[in-house]
Amino acid sequence: MAYALRQxxxxxxxxxxxxxxxxxxxxxFRLGPAxxxxxxxxxxxxxxxxxxxxxLLQRRILTTDTAGETCTExxxxxxxxxxxxxxxxxxxxGVSALIEVAATVIxxxxxxxxxxxxxxxxxxxxxLTQCAQRAPRSEYDEARLLDAAGAFVGARxxxxxxxxxxxxxxxxxHFLARRGFATNIVFGVIDDPFSAHCWVQAxxxxxxxxxxxxxxxxxxxxx
Numbered sequence: 001m002a003y004a005l006r007q008x009x010x011x012x013x014x015x016x017x018x019x020x021x022x023x024x025x026x027x028x029f030r031l032g033p034a035x036x037x038x039x040x041x042x043x044x045x046x047x048x049x050x051x052x053x054x055x056l057l058q059r060r061i062l063t064t065d066t067a068g069e070t071c072t073e074x075x076x077x078x079x080x081x082x083x084x085x086x087x088x089x090x091x092x093x094g095v096s097a098l099i100e101v102a103a104t105v106i107x108x109x110x111x112x113x114x115x116x117x118x119x120x121x122x123x124x125x126x127x128l129t130q131c132a133q134r135a136p137r138s139e140y141d142e143a144r145l146l147d148a149a150g151a152f153v154g155a156r157x158x159x160x161x162x163x164x165x166x167x168x169x170x171x172x173x174h175f176l177a178r179r180g181f182a183t184n185i186v187f188g189v190i191d192d193p194f195s196a197h198c199w200v201q202a203x204x205x206x207x208x209x210x211x212x213x214x215x216x217x218x219x220x221x222x223x
Contacts, residue, residue, distance in 0.1 A: 010221040101155035188217025
């Protein structure tokens, strides 16, 4: 029988250790040594004993629903450029942009307080899928993306709500999607000490973080 990682789970490997993100329960976690060893054997394609396999199924790490996600790590291009670090022309922020960014941040914060991360991710994923075919392809399109991302970053400085990587990345992704740009939100982790972070990315271009900070995290899920 074939097994797959449960659809709401994703994982990454850091120094041979597996770290999981469960968007259904909005938590990061690890497995105990024995169960982790069994999971890694499964990932490598090696057979595992019936007892640990049954435990992985009971704990909903693996599922027999192979229509879900396959048991693979998160993948995305390695960031090499950042909007925050590119020398682009100064932008004049209009009142409409300030109002739109403020409204988007406030609405996103309300959703984070009242909805599950899974529900938020599903809604955003549907919106990004709709505009995926219009992702930036040419230098002209990239110039528009840089301008839009820069406008969001500039306007966000004037919104009197504490910054937060998840809040700001979700809000930016929605802001850009309304302009036809299909971006990715990359969730990443650091192992020791544990730290979680996320940012918006288009190809190898980071839109709301620096290259150095983004590359210090190992991607665990990519929307």
